[in-house]
Amino acid sequence: MRARDTPCFVCGVTATPTPDELNLRSILRPVPHLERHPAQHFLLIIIGAALALGALVGIAWAAGFHQVYELMSDVDGVWLPGALFFEIAAYAGYIVAYRELVRVEGGPSLGIGRAGAIVAAGFGVFVIRGGFMVDRHALEDAGIPERQARIRVLGLGALEYAVLAPAVAVAAMVIVARGQTHPSFGFTLPWAIAVPLGFGAAIIALAYRERLHGHTGWRNVLAHALEALYVLRRLAAQPREYAGAFLGTGLYWLGDIACLWACLRTFHSQPDLAAMLIGYATGYALTRRTLPLGGAGTVEAFVSFALAWAGVPLANAVLAVCAYRFFNLWLPLLPAVIGLRHLKRWRSQVASNTTR
Template sequence: MPSSTTSDPSGLPAELDLRSLRRRALQVIAILGGVGLAALLMPGLGELRSKLADAAWGWLALAVVLEALSGMSYVLMFRPVFCRLMSFRSAMEISWSELGMGSLVPASGIGGLALGAWVLTRDGMTPEHVAERSVAFFLLKSSVNFVAVAILGVVMFAGVGPHESVLLTLLPAAMSVLLIAAVLGIPRLGPGAEPGPGAGRVRRGVSRGRAVLIDGVAAAITIARRRDPLLLLGAFGYWAFDNAVLWATLHAFHVSVPLTVVLMGYLIGQLGGLLPIPGGVGGIDGGLIGTLVVYGAPAAGTAAAVLAYRVVLFWLPLLAGAVAFVSLKRAIDHPGRPDLCREATTPRTAAPAAAATSAGSSA
């Protein structure tokens, strides 16, 4: 939900204004630069430096292309969830702006959804609808990961790929199934008791958050049951191409691990992105490196590959998102762009038309 505090005439929330975004960008660049300098200068990291110098640039170029395809898959998901009648251009601008924001804000892309919420409420969609659909979008986007881990864990335990223990196969699979079941059961909780007139701010906020979560999960289930081809293709593509970026950077540094290990390590490692660190830098990196090494990948090559993976995931969405965001700001409230959100809001000409009809009936 967008903040009521604004910092520019367009109504952009203070936490999303250009000055704040520049500061976040500088923070992430500084962290990435620090990691890179440490790899280049610290003693005892000679093998890592050797791996970085020996990178296969063709594989790194492929990683950039795969990340672009992952971003386009995100665009495909956007309209089926938020507004089916939105133009592809507007969906591109909002989606890439969100992805660019996700490079700067931690918590697995939730910060990017806040930017999309601001745009959609500016265009007339109700805050309640935006909040519900934002929850649904996040769940649908994330669900592919957990379904994949549930399947992969069983497949790996059955002997496909390297032999791994129950802790590294069935346990992650079981945890994914339990989490999916828990999420699907959320609507059964019900909205709970309404806070009374004298309820405090925290209690009202908790009650509102519970209602949004329940409505969002219910919306995600309803949307998934439609089996919209664009939604299914986008959700799968976003997950698959992002995994493929990691696969490509591993090959760039001559690290050969089974695909099942890449896929399993991806989700477990991505949990580090939930840590409140600018851009998730450090959380995702450490999680990915640690998980892949536990599954048998070599430490030095994996560290180099993950560092390259994070650089691609930072710069491409950030640069493409910056261009999209500039275009998006110009489009908001522009009379030639009434297409940002036509499905879930009253058309801008509807109110005058209704008034005219009413006046004609009265006459």
């Protein structure tokens, strides 16, 4: 491709971009995740690291650097291997749930390796539009039509909340029944009231699913959301066939929450489990697979403050979240990179097969 000359409006001289300028432009040019240059992925990783570090430093400042430093000098490292084990279990559970959801309603049966590659890449810190975009493209490459791929991705998000939200609602009811002040009613009552109402509203809305077919605009968006809920209902209607979807999602949440709990114990914090569950879920108002860059920066801030509101000292919370994010974001970076390479290879194979 021939470099285009760039006119200078001050002196009237036409300047030809240097090779370095062209390389920089190609790196900064926004492209889909499977078409990016490795340098673009590296740049996104650096941005994610800067956001995470900035959030952690800011929270440490709010907690008091001296207090944070004192806690850092007294670490109970016996809990860290457990945190690693719990996070591995969480990823394994997500892979199981992913495979089950994809094959519902006659979808393809993904192998463990392919499902693992998709899951790992979708959690990568280099994914700027969230892991669900990785899921959608990967499912399309697996032969699922675009609309069905989008519905399954939305169904995956619904499945995550369908498993987590009832557990948090029960925890909120327990805390309200105890009369505890941490977390406050501002955190517990929304979970205790809104979750049952939300499930009831979803059941009622499903009755209007077919009426929204063929529409455009906001009705089309609502139709996709209802189709995702219908996929969830199909999973629940055949528990013997698709039990792995709910069990896998449950293992994912249990493993991830247990990882955070182990990190809290590492820094000598032993929170009430019901309160910690509410803090965790409040901090994840959006799951990290929906957030850009794996939630870098946002998860560190939201979860740290949510744990503090749940009764964990902020200094303990920020250090625990720092360790937790090492296990659930930065340590899985290598599998995410490997998974992305496999997705690119499969995309190339699909493209070569369609051109024959």
